[in-house]
Amino acid sequence: MMGQDMVMATTASQITAIEKQPSTYSFEPFLDIMYADFAQVHPQRKPFLWQRPSEGSKELFPNPKKLPPSILGVGMLHQQLQRPDLLHGYMSKSLSATNKALEWESIHPNSILASSEELKVVSLDNIVCETLFDAQTTSFFGPYLLKLEPNLLFTLKDWDLNSWRVSYKLPSFLAGQATGPRGQMIDVLTQYFSAPAHLRSGCVPFINEVYAEYKQAGLSDRDIGGIIFTILWGLNLNVIIITFWMVAHIMSNPRIMEEIRQEIAPMMEFLQNREDNGDTFAEVTKTHLLNGSPILNSIFNETLRHTSMGNSFRKTSQDTLLEGRDIPANTIIIIPQRPQLMDPAAFGKDHDTFDFYRFVNDKSLLRKGEFRPFGGGTTMCGGRIAGRHQILAFTAIIFWRYDLEMISPDQEILGVQGKAFPRLDETLLSIGASKARKGDDMILKMRPRNL
Numbered sequence: 507m508m509g510q511d512m513v514m515a516t517t518a519s520q521i522t523a524i525e526k527q528p529s530t531y532s533f534e535p536f537l538d539i540m541y542a543d544f545a546q547v548h549p550q551r552k553p554f555l556w557q558r559p560s561e562g563s564k565e566l567f568p569n570p571k572k573l574p575p576s577i578l579g580v581g582m583l584h585q586q587l588q589r590p591d592l593l594h595g596y597m598s599k600s601l602s603a604t605n606k607a608l609e610w611e612s613i614h615p616n617s618i619l620a621s622s623e624e625l626k627v628v629s630l631d632n633i634v635c636e637t638l639f640d641a642q643t644t645s646f647f648g649p650y651l652l653k654l655e656p657n658l659l660f661t662l663k664d665w666d667l668n669s670w671r672v673s674y675k676l677p678s679f680l681a682g683q684a685t686g687p688r689g690q691m692i693d694v695l696t697q698y699f700s701a702p703a704h705l706r707s708g709c710v711p712f713i714n715e716v717y718a719e720y721k722q723a724g725l726s727d728r729d730i731g732g733i734i735f736t737i738l739w740g741l742n743l744n745v746i747i748i749t750f751w752m753v754a755h756i757m758s759n760p761r762i763m764e765e766i767r768q769e770i771a772p773m774m775e776f777l778q779n780r781e782d783n784g785d786t787f788a789e790v791t792k793t794h795l796l797n798g799s800p801i802l803n804s805i806f807n808e809t810l811r812h813t814s815m816g817n818s819f820r821k822t823s824q825d826t827l828l829e830g831r832d833i834p835a836n837t838i839i840i841i842p843q844r845p846q847l848m849d850p851a852a853f854g855k856d857h858d859t860f861d862f863y864r865f866v867n868d869k870s871l872l873r874k875g876e877f878r879p880f881g882g883g884t885t886m887c888g889g890r891i892a893g894r895h896q897i898l899a900f901t902a903i904i905f906w907r908y909d910l911e912m913i914s915p916d917q918e919i920l921g922v923q924g925k926a927f928p929r930l931d932e933t934l935l936s937i938g939a940s941k942a943r944k945g946d947d948m949i950l951k952m953r954p955r956n957l
Protein backbone atom coordinates (compact mmCIF):
# COMPACT_ATOMS: atom_id res chain seq x y z
CA MET A 507 0.00 0.00 0.00
CA MET A 508 1.43 3.42 -1.04
CA GLY A 509 4.79 1.77 -1.83
CA GLN A 510 4.95 0.19 1.61
CA ASP A 511 4.88 -3.58 2.21
CA MET A 512 2.17 -4.55 4.68
CA VAL A 513 1.12 -7.89 6.10
CA MET A 514 -2.08 -8.54 7.99
CA ALA A 515 -1.83 -11.09 10.82
CA THR A 516 -5.27 -12.57 11.44
CA THR A 517 -4.85 -15.88 13.28
CA ALA A 518 -4.22 -16.29 16.98
CA SER A 519 -1.09 -18.37 16.33
CA GLN A 520 0.46 -15.73 14.04
CA ILE A 521 -0.26 -13.02 16.60
CA THR A 522 1.24 -15.06 19.45
CA ALA A 523 4.39 -15.61 17.36
CA ILE A 524 4.65 -11.85 16.68
CA GLU A 525 4.19 -10.91 20.32
CA LYS A 526 6.87 -13.36 21.43
CA GLN A 527 9.52 -11.54 19.36
CA PRO A 528 9.22 -7.83 20.26
CA SER A 529 12.68 -6.95 18.92
CA THR A 530 11.91 -8.43 15.46
CA TYR A 531 8.34 -7.09 15.38
CA SER A 532 8.97 -3.67 16.79
CA PHE A 533 6.46 -1.12 18.06
CA GLU A 534 8.98 1.75 18.45
CA PRO A 535 8.46 3.17 14.91
CA PHE A 536 4.77 3.70 15.71
CA LEU A 537 5.52 5.23 19.09
CA ASP A 538 7.75 7.66 17.20
CA ILE A 539 4.92 8.46 14.74
CA MET A 540 2.62 9.00 17.71
CA TYR A 541 5.07 11.51 19.26
CA ALA A 542 5.41 13.33 15.91
CA ASP A 543 1.97 13.24 14.29
CA PHE A 544 -0.35 13.10 17.29
CA ALA A 545 1.58 14.67 20.20
CA GLN A 546 3.30 17.23 17.93
CA VAL A 547 6.66 17.02 19.71
CA HIS A 548 8.98 19.49 17.94
CA PRO A 549 11.11 17.67 15.28
CA GLN A 550 14.31 19.16 16.71
CA ARG A 551 13.57 17.83 20.17
CA LYS A 552 11.93 14.49 19.28
CA PRO A 553 15.35 12.71 19.07
CA PHE A 554 15.80 13.52 22.81
CA LEU A 555 13.01 11.02 23.48
CA TRP A 556 15.17 8.24 22.08
CA GLN A 557 18.45 9.10 23.80
CA ARG A 558 19.38 6.64 26.52
CA PRO A 559 20.58 8.35 29.72
CA SER A 560 24.38 8.47 29.77
CA GLU A 561 26.40 6.75 32.49
CA GLY A 562 26.42 8.74 35.70
CA SER A 563 23.51 11.03 34.71
CA LYS A 564 21.09 11.98 37.50
CA GLU A 565 18.31 9.37 37.78
CA LEU A 566 14.94 10.85 38.73
CA PHE A 567 12.70 7.80 38.32
CA PRO A 568 14.23 4.32 38.89
CA ASN A 569 15.59 3.31 35.47
CA PRO A 570 18.00 0.38 35.92
CA LYS A 571 17.71 -0.65 32.24
CA LYS A 572 18.68 2.89 31.15
CA LEU A 573 15.59 3.14 28.95
CA PRO A 574 15.16 6.23 26.75
CA PRO A 575 12.46 8.70 27.94
CA SER A 576 10.04 7.50 25.21
CA ILE A 577 9.87 3.97 26.65
CA LEU A 578 10.40 4.99 30.28
CA GLY A 579 7.40 7.37 30.09
CA VAL A 580 5.08 4.55 28.92
CA GLY A 581 6.46 2.31 31.70
CA MET A 582 5.79 5.03 34.29
CA LEU A 583 2.18 5.28 33.09
CA HIS A 584 1.80 1.51 33.31
CA GLN A 585 3.11 1.66 36.88
CA GLN A 586 0.63 4.42 37.81
CA LEU A 587 -2.19 2.29 36.45
CA GLN A 588 -1.08 -1.04 37.89
CA ARG A 589 0.92 -0.70 41.13
CA PRO A 590 -1.76 -1.40 43.75
CA ASP A 591 -1.14 1.67 45.97
CA LEU A 592 -0.92 4.09 43.00
CA LEU A 593 -3.93 2.57 41.27
CA HIS A 594 -5.95 2.68 44.50
CA GLY A 595 -5.08 6.38 45.02
CA TYR A 596 -6.51 7.18 41.59
CA MET A 597 -9.50 4.81 41.65
CA SER A 598 -10.73 5.87 45.08
CA LYS A 599 -11.07 9.47 43.88
CA SER A 600 -12.46 8.64 40.47
CA LEU A 601 -15.06 6.16 41.71
CA SER A 602 -16.15 8.41 44.54
CA ALA A 603 -16.64 11.28 42.05
CA THR A 604 -18.67 8.95 39.80
CA ASN A 605 -20.79 7.86 42.76
CA LYS A 606 -21.55 11.49 43.70
CA ALA A 607 -22.20 12.63 40.13
CA LEU A 608 -24.84 9.91 39.73
CA GLU A 609 -26.91 11.14 42.68
CA TRP A 610 -30.37 12.41 41.64
CA GLU A 611 -29.59 16.05 42.45
CA SER A 612 -26.11 15.97 40.87
CA ILE A 613 -26.83 14.49 37.42
CA HIS A 614 -24.88 16.73 35.04
CA PRO A 615 -27.19 19.44 33.58
CA ASN A 616 -25.83 18.80 30.06
CA SER A 617 -27.23 15.25 30.22
CA ILE A 618 -30.78 16.29 31.15
CA LEU A 619 -33.01 16.93 28.14
CA ALA A 620 -36.18 17.53 30.23
CA SER A 621 -37.25 16.94 33.80
CA SER A 622 -40.17 17.03 36.22
CA GLU A 623 -40.14 16.47 39.96
CA GLU A 624 -40.19 12.69 39.72
CA LEU A 625 -38.43 11.96 36.42
CA LYS A 626 -35.60 13.06 34.20
CA VAL A 627 -35.18 12.44 30.48
CA VAL A 628 -31.46 12.02 29.74
CA SER A 629 -29.16 11.37 26.82
CA LEU A 630 -27.15 8.21 27.53
CA ASP A 631 -24.21 9.56 25.54
CA ASN A 632 -24.11 12.77 27.57
CA ILE A 633 -24.57 11.26 31.02
CA VAL A 634 -21.77 8.75 30.36
CA CYS A 635 -19.41 11.36 28.85
CA GLU A 636 -20.01 14.12 31.40
CA THR A 637 -19.85 11.86 34.44
CA LEU A 638 -16.82 9.80 33.46
CA PHE A 639 -14.78 12.58 31.86
CA ASP A 640 -15.15 14.83 34.93
CA ALA A 641 -14.48 12.04 37.41
CA GLN A 642 -11.46 10.58 35.62
CA THR A 643 -9.87 13.81 34.44
CA THR A 644 -10.15 15.57 37.81
CA SER A 645 -8.82 12.51 39.65
CA PHE A 646 -5.85 12.07 37.28
CA PHE A 647 -4.88 15.73 36.79
CA GLY A 648 -6.29 17.42 39.93
CA PRO A 649 -8.98 20.12 39.68
CA TYR A 650 -6.71 22.75 38.07
CA LEU A 651 -6.90 21.37 34.50
CA LEU A 652 -10.68 21.72 34.22
CA LYS A 653 -10.48 25.08 36.00
CA LEU A 654 -8.19 26.25 33.20
CA GLU A 655 -10.65 24.99 30.57
CA PRO A 656 -14.10 23.87 31.78
CA ASN A 657 -15.11 22.94 28.20
CA LEU A 658 -12.29 20.48 27.65
CA LEU A 659 -14.73 17.61 27.11
CA PHE A 660 -16.28 19.31 24.05
CA THR A 661 -12.83 19.94 22.58
CA LEU A 662 -11.82 16.31 23.20
CA LYS A 663 -15.04 15.11 21.54
CA ASP A 664 -14.37 17.32 18.52
CA TRP A 665 -10.87 15.93 18.22
CA ASP A 666 -12.03 12.37 18.71
CA LEU A 667 -14.67 12.61 15.97
CA ASN A 668 -12.13 13.99 13.52
CA SER A 669 -8.86 12.34 14.59
CA TRP A 670 -9.08 9.99 11.57
CA ARG A 671 -8.07 13.03 9.45
CA VAL A 672 -4.68 12.98 11.18
CA SER A 673 -4.42 9.15 11.07
CA TYR A 674 -5.07 9.26 7.30
CA LYS A 675 -2.57 12.12 6.95
CA LEU A 676 -5.01 14.44 5.15
CA PRO A 677 -3.49 17.74 3.95
CA SER A 678 -3.73 20.60 6.46
CA PHE A 679 -6.72 22.30 4.77
CA LEU A 680 -8.75 19.10 5.30
CA ALA A 681 -7.34 18.21 8.70
CA GLY A 682 -8.27 21.46 10.50
CA GLN A 683 -11.32 19.94 12.22
CA ALA A 684 -8.90 17.62 14.02
CA THR A 685 -5.78 19.77 14.38
CA GLY A 686 -7.81 22.79 15.66
CA PRO A 687 -9.23 21.10 18.79
CA ARG A 688 -5.98 19.20 19.32
CA GLY A 689 -4.07 22.51 19.31
CA GLN A 690 -6.49 23.93 21.90
CA MET A 691 -6.01 20.93 24.18
CA ILE A 692 -2.23 21.09 23.89
CA ASP A 693 -2.41 24.83 24.70
CA VAL A 694 -4.34 24.08 27.89
CA LEU A 695 -1.96 21.31 28.91
CA THR A 696 1.02 23.58 28.21
CA GLN A 697 -0.48 26.18 30.57
CA TYR A 698 -1.10 23.41 33.10
CA PHE A 699 2.55 22.31 33.05
CA SER A 700 3.97 25.85 32.93
CA ALA A 701 2.11 26.73 36.15
CA PRO A 702 3.76 26.31 39.57
CA ALA A 703 3.61 22.66 40.71
CA HIS A 704 1.38 23.42 43.73
CA LEU A 705 -1.48 24.30 41.32
CA ARG A 706 -1.43 20.71 40.10
CA SER A 707 -2.15 19.42 43.60
CA GLY A 708 -4.53 16.46 43.64
CA CYS A 709 -2.97 14.97 40.49
CA VAL A 710 -1.62 11.42 40.43
CA PRO A 711 2.14 11.13 41.16
CA PHE A 712 2.81 10.11 37.53
CA ILE A 713 2.03 13.64 36.28
CA ASN A 714 4.84 15.49 38.08
CA GLU A 715 7.27 12.57 37.81
CA VAL A 716 6.95 12.18 34.05
CA TYR A 717 7.08 15.97 33.63
CA ALA A 718 10.41 16.04 35.48
CA GLU A 719 11.79 13.17 33.32
CA TYR A 720 10.80 14.78 30.01
CA LYS A 721 12.06 18.17 31.18
CA GLN A 722 15.42 16.69 32.11
CA ALA A 723 15.57 15.05 28.65
CA GLY A 724 15.26 18.52 27.06
CA LEU A 725 11.58 18.67 26.00
CA SER A 726 9.60 21.93 26.21
CA ASP A 727 6.37 22.36 28.20
CA ARG A 728 4.47 22.28 24.89
CA ASP A 729 6.12 19.00 23.82
CA ILE A 730 5.15 17.52 27.18
CA GLY A 731 1.62 18.95 26.90
CA GLY A 732 1.36 17.15 23.54
CA ILE A 733 2.42 13.78 24.93
CA ILE A 734 0.11 14.12 27.91
CA PHE A 735 -2.74 15.07 25.55
CA THR A 736 -2.50 11.54 24.06
CA ILE A 737 -2.78 10.13 27.60
CA LEU A 738 -5.81 12.31 28.41
CA TRP A 739 -7.38 10.89 25.25
CA GLY A 740 -6.50 7.26 26.12
CA LEU A 741 -7.69 7.68 29.72
CA ASN A 742 -11.19 8.62 28.60
CA LEU A 743 -11.83 7.23 25.14
CA ASN A 744 -12.43 3.51 25.58
CA VAL A 745 -13.90 3.80 29.07
CA ILE A 746 -16.61 6.17 27.83
CA ILE A 747 -17.42 4.16 24.69
CA ILE A 748 -17.58 0.77 26.43
CA THR A 749 -19.76 2.15 29.25
CA PHE A 750 -22.17 3.59 26.67
CA TRP A 751 -22.49 0.25 24.86
CA MET A 752 -22.70 -1.82 28.02
CA VAL A 753 -25.57 0.26 29.46
CA ALA A 754 -27.31 0.36 26.04
CA HIS A 755 -27.21 -3.45 25.67
CA ILE A 756 -28.49 -4.02 29.21
CA MET A 757 -31.36 -1.60 28.49
CA SER A 758 -32.50 -3.90 25.68
CA ASN A 759 -33.11 -6.79 28.09
CA PRO A 760 -35.25 -6.21 31.24
CA ARG A 761 -34.53 -9.73 32.54
CA ILE A 762 -30.77 -9.16 32.58
CA MET A 763 -31.30 -5.80 34.29
CA GLU A 764 -33.05 -7.58 37.18
CA GLU A 765 -30.36 -10.27 37.36
CA ILE A 766 -27.67 -7.60 37.62
CA ARG A 767 -29.57 -5.88 40.44
CA GLN A 768 -29.73 -9.19 42.32
CA GLU A 769 -26.03 -9.82 41.70
CA ILE A 770 -24.91 -6.46 43.07
CA ALA A 771 -27.51 -6.16 45.87
CA PRO A 772 -25.22 -7.37 48.73
CA MET A 773 -22.49 -4.90 47.70
CA MET A 774 -24.86 -1.98 47.24
CA GLU A 775 -26.73 -2.63 50.50
CA PHE A 776 -23.43 -2.78 52.36
CA LEU A 777 -22.28 0.50 50.77
CA GLN A 778 -25.61 2.22 51.42
CA ASN A 779 -24.97 2.11 55.17
CA ARG A 780 -21.43 3.53 54.97
CA GLU A 781 -20.05 6.99 54.59
CA ASP A 782 -18.45 7.17 51.08
CA ASN A 783 -14.86 8.08 51.84
CA GLY A 784 -13.61 6.87 48.47
CA ASP A 785 -11.29 4.26 50.01
CA THR A 786 -14.13 2.01 51.20
CA PHE A 787 -16.01 2.42 47.94
CA ALA A 788 -12.95 1.48 45.87
CA GLU A 789 -12.06 -1.52 48.06
CA VAL A 790 -15.61 -2.91 48.30
CA THR A 791 -16.37 -2.49 44.59
CA LYS A 792 -12.99 -4.00 43.70
CA THR A 793 -13.81 -7.16 45.64
CA HIS A 794 -17.37 -7.47 44.32
CA LEU A 795 -17.07 -6.12 40.80
CA LEU A 796 -13.59 -7.14 39.70
CA ASN A 797 -13.44 -10.48 41.51
CA GLY A 798 -17.15 -11.42 41.65
CA SER A 799 -20.27 -10.44 39.65
CA PRO A 800 -20.05 -13.07 36.87
CA ILE A 801 -23.03 -11.77 34.89
CA LEU A 802 -21.86 -8.17 34.88
CA ASN A 803 -18.37 -9.28 33.81
CA SER A 804 -19.79 -11.53 31.10
CA ILE A 805 -21.68 -8.53 29.67
CA PHE A 806 -18.52 -6.41 29.92
CA ASN A 807 -16.50 -8.99 27.97
CA GLU A 808 -19.25 -9.46 25.40
CA THR A 809 -19.42 -5.67 24.98
CA LEU A 810 -15.67 -5.57 24.35
CA ARG A 811 -15.99 -8.45 21.88
CA HIS A 812 -18.81 -6.74 20.03
CA THR A 813 -17.44 -3.21 19.79
CA SER A 814 -13.63 -3.55 19.54
CA MET A 815 -12.45 -2.63 16.08
CA GLY A 816 -8.92 -1.37 16.72
CA ASN A 817 -5.69 -2.41 15.05
CA SER A 818 -2.25 -3.03 16.49
CA PHE A 819 0.84 -2.24 14.45
CA ARG A 820 4.39 -3.58 14.34
CA LYS A 821 7.32 -3.15 11.91
CA THR A 822 9.88 -5.85 11.19
CA SER A 823 13.40 -4.79 12.15
CA GLN A 824 15.01 -7.66 10.15
CA ASP A 825 14.11 -10.35 7.60
CA THR A 826 12.09 -13.05 9.35
CA LEU A 827 9.78 -16.06 8.91
CA LEU A 828 6.17 -16.05 10.10
CA GLU A 829 4.65 -19.56 10.05
CA GLY A 830 6.89 -20.49 7.12
CA ARG A 831 6.32 -17.29 5.12
CA ASP A 832 9.19 -14.89 4.38
CA ILE A 833 8.67 -11.41 5.72
CA PRO A 834 11.34 -8.87 4.70
CA ALA A 835 12.72 -6.19 7.05
CA ASN A 836 10.71 -2.93 7.26
CA THR A 837 7.36 -4.61 6.59
CA ILE A 838 4.41 -3.14 8.46
CA ILE A 839 2.37 -5.76 10.29
CA ILE A 840 -1.27 -4.96 11.00
CA ILE A 841 -3.11 -6.93 13.67
CA PRO A 842 -6.85 -6.15 13.39
CA GLN A 843 -9.03 -7.12 16.38
CA ARG A 844 -12.32 -7.63 14.58
CA PRO A 845 -11.68 -10.87 12.61
CA GLN A 846 -10.57 -12.69 15.75
CA LEU A 847 -13.31 -11.39 18.02
CA MET A 848 -15.89 -12.45 15.42
CA ASP A 849 -14.21 -15.78 14.59
CA PRO A 850 -16.92 -18.49 14.44
CA ALA A 851 -14.32 -21.20 15.17
CA ALA A 852 -13.56 -19.53 18.51
CA PHE A 853 -16.97 -18.09 19.46
CA GLY A 854 -19.44 -20.35 17.68
CA LYS A 855 -22.04 -19.97 14.95
CA ASP A 856 -23.81 -17.19 16.88
CA HIS A 857 -20.60 -15.12 17.00
CA ASP A 858 -22.38 -12.05 15.63
CA THR A 859 -25.21 -11.99 18.17
CA PHE A 860 -24.85 -10.25 21.54
CA ASP A 861 -25.07 -13.06 24.09
CA PHE A 862 -25.19 -11.66 27.64
CA TYR A 863 -24.28 -15.04 29.14
CA ARG A 864 -21.56 -16.08 26.64
CA PHE A 865 -18.66 -15.64 29.07
CA VAL A 866 -20.57 -17.15 32.04
CA ASN A 867 -21.54 -20.22 30.06
CA ASP A 868 -18.03 -20.82 28.72
CA LYS A 869 -15.28 -19.54 31.00
CA SER A 870 -12.57 -20.88 28.67
CA LEU A 871 -13.38 -18.10 26.17
CA LEU A 872 -11.45 -15.61 28.30
CA ARG A 873 -8.26 -17.60 27.74
CA LYS A 874 -8.65 -17.93 23.97
CA GLY A 875 -5.96 -16.37 21.79
CA GLU A 876 -8.74 -14.81 19.73
CA PHE A 877 -10.03 -12.82 22.73
CA ARG A 878 -7.55 -9.94 22.89
CA PRO A 879 -9.65 -6.79 23.38
CA PHE A 880 -6.75 -5.16 25.24
CA GLY A 881 -4.11 -6.05 22.63
CA GLY A 882 -1.13 -8.08 23.79
CA GLY A 883 2.63 -8.40 24.18
CA THR A 884 4.61 -5.23 24.93
CA THR A 885 1.74 -2.90 24.02
CA MET A 886 -0.96 -4.62 26.04
CA CYS A 887 -3.30 -2.04 27.58
CA GLY A 888 -1.91 -0.72 30.86
CA GLY A 889 -5.30 0.70 31.84
CA ARG A 890 -7.33 -2.50 31.55
CA ILE A 891 -7.95 -2.96 35.28
CA ALA A 892 -8.66 0.72 35.96
CA GLY A 893 -10.94 0.84 32.90
CA ARG A 894 -12.90 -2.29 33.85
CA HIS A 895 -13.36 -1.10 37.45
CA GLN A 896 -14.62 2.30 36.29
CA ILE A 897 -17.03 0.87 33.71
CA LEU A 898 -18.48 -1.79 36.04
CA ALA A 899 -18.91 0.74 38.87
CA PHE A 900 -20.79 3.23 36.66
CA THR A 901 -23.05 0.46 35.35
CA ALA A 902 -23.74 -0.95 38.82
CA ILE A 903 -24.57 2.47 40.31
CA ILE A 904 -26.92 3.60 37.55
CA PHE A 905 -28.94 0.35 37.46
CA TRP A 906 -29.08 0.11 41.25
CA ARG A 907 -30.24 3.67 41.85
CA TYR A 908 -32.63 4.18 38.96
CA ASP A 909 -35.53 2.68 37.08
CA LEU A 910 -34.56 3.24 33.48
CA GLU A 911 -36.65 2.98 30.34
CA MET A 912 -35.54 3.51 26.78
CA ILE A 913 -37.75 6.02 24.93
CA SER A 914 -38.38 4.72 21.42
CA PRO A 915 -38.61 6.93 18.28
CA ASP A 916 -42.43 6.81 18.31
CA GLN A 917 -42.64 8.00 21.95
CA GLU A 918 -42.36 11.47 23.39
CA ILE A 919 -41.82 12.16 27.09
CA LEU A 920 -41.85 15.72 28.47
CA GLY A 921 -41.56 16.95 24.87
CA VAL A 922 -38.48 14.84 24.08
CA GLN A 923 -38.70 12.30 21.27
CA GLY A 924 -36.94 8.97 21.69
CA LYS A 925 -34.38 7.32 19.41
CA ALA A 926 -33.79 3.86 17.96
CA PHE A 927 -31.13 1.55 19.42
CA PRO A 928 -27.75 3.12 18.49
CA ARG A 929 -25.77 1.56 15.62
CA LEU A 930 -22.06 0.72 15.78
CA ASP A 931 -19.94 2.87 13.46
CA GLU A 932 -17.87 0.34 11.57
CA THR A 933 -16.32 2.84 9.17
CA LEU A 934 -13.87 4.91 11.23
CA LEU A 935 -10.40 3.98 12.46
CA SER A 936 -10.39 3.43 16.21
CA ILE A 937 -7.93 2.50 18.94
CA GLY A 938 -10.03 -0.13 20.66
CA ALA A 939 -13.80 0.27 20.80
CA SER A 940 -15.96 1.85 18.10
CA LYS A 941 -18.43 4.62 18.81
CA ALA A 942 -22.09 4.86 17.84
CA ARG A 943 -22.80 6.36 14.42
CA LYS A 944 -22.95 10.15 14.30
CA GLY A 945 -26.29 11.37 15.73
CA ASP A 946 -27.18 7.99 17.28
CA ASP A 947 -27.82 7.91 21.02
CA MET A 948 -30.22 6.32 23.52
CA ILE A 949 -32.78 8.51 25.27
CA LEU A 950 -33.65 7.31 28.76
CA LYS A 951 -36.47 7.97 31.17
CA MET A 952 -34.97 7.91 34.64
CA ARG A 953 -36.68 7.67 38.06
CA PRO A 954 -35.17 6.91 41.49
CA ARG A 955 -35.89 3.32 42.61
CA ASN A 956 -37.55 2.67 45.95
CA LEU A 957 -34.57 1.37 47.90
Ligand code: HEM
Nearest residue numbers: 740741744745818879880881882885886887888889893938
Ligand atom coordinates in the same frame (compact mmCIF):
# COMPACT_ATOMS: atom_id res chain seq x y z
C1 HEM B 1 -11.94 -0.82 28.88
C2 HEM B 1 -11.28 0.20 28.46
C3 HEM B 1 -10.05 0.09 27.56
C4 HEM B 1 -9.89 -0.60 26.39
C5 HEM B 1 -10.92 -1.45 25.67
C6 HEM B 1 -8.53 -0.35 25.94
C7 HEM B 1 -7.96 -0.89 24.80
C8 HEM B 1 -6.61 -0.86 24.51
C9 HEM B 1 -5.98 -1.60 23.45
C10 HEM B 1 -6.70 -2.47 22.43
C11 HEM B 1 -4.64 -1.37 23.52
C12 HEM B 1 -3.56 -2.07 22.73
C13 HEM B 1 -3.06 -1.36 21.54
C14 HEM B 1 -2.03 -2.22 20.84
O1 HEM B 1 -1.79 -3.38 21.19
O2 HEM B 1 -1.47 -1.70 19.92
C15 HEM B 1 -4.42 -0.46 24.62
C16 HEM B 1 -3.19 0.01 25.02
C17 HEM B 1 -3.00 0.89 26.04
N1 HEM B 1 -3.97 1.50 26.80
FE1 HEM B 1 -5.93 0.95 26.85
N2 HEM B 1 -7.92 0.49 26.84
C18 HEM B 1 -8.81 0.77 27.84
C19 HEM B 1 -8.60 1.60 28.94
C20 HEM B 1 -7.43 2.32 29.16
C21 HEM B 1 -7.25 3.32 30.19
C22 HEM B 1 -8.29 3.76 31.23
C23 HEM B 1 -5.97 3.78 30.07
C24 HEM B 1 -5.37 4.86 30.93
C25 HEM B 1 -4.58 5.81 30.47
C26 HEM B 1 -5.33 3.05 28.98
C27 HEM B 1 -4.01 3.18 28.60
C28 HEM B 1 -3.38 2.35 27.69
C29 HEM B 1 -1.93 2.28 27.52
C30 HEM B 1 -0.89 3.06 28.33
C31 HEM B 1 -1.69 1.36 26.49
C32 HEM B 1 -0.36 0.84 25.98
C33 HEM B 1 0.27 1.65 24.94
C34 HEM B 1 1.71 1.21 24.77
O3 HEM B 1 2.24 0.45 25.57
O4 HEM B 1 2.29 1.66 23.82
N3 HEM B 1 -6.25 2.18 28.44
N4 HEM B 1 -5.64 -0.16 25.20
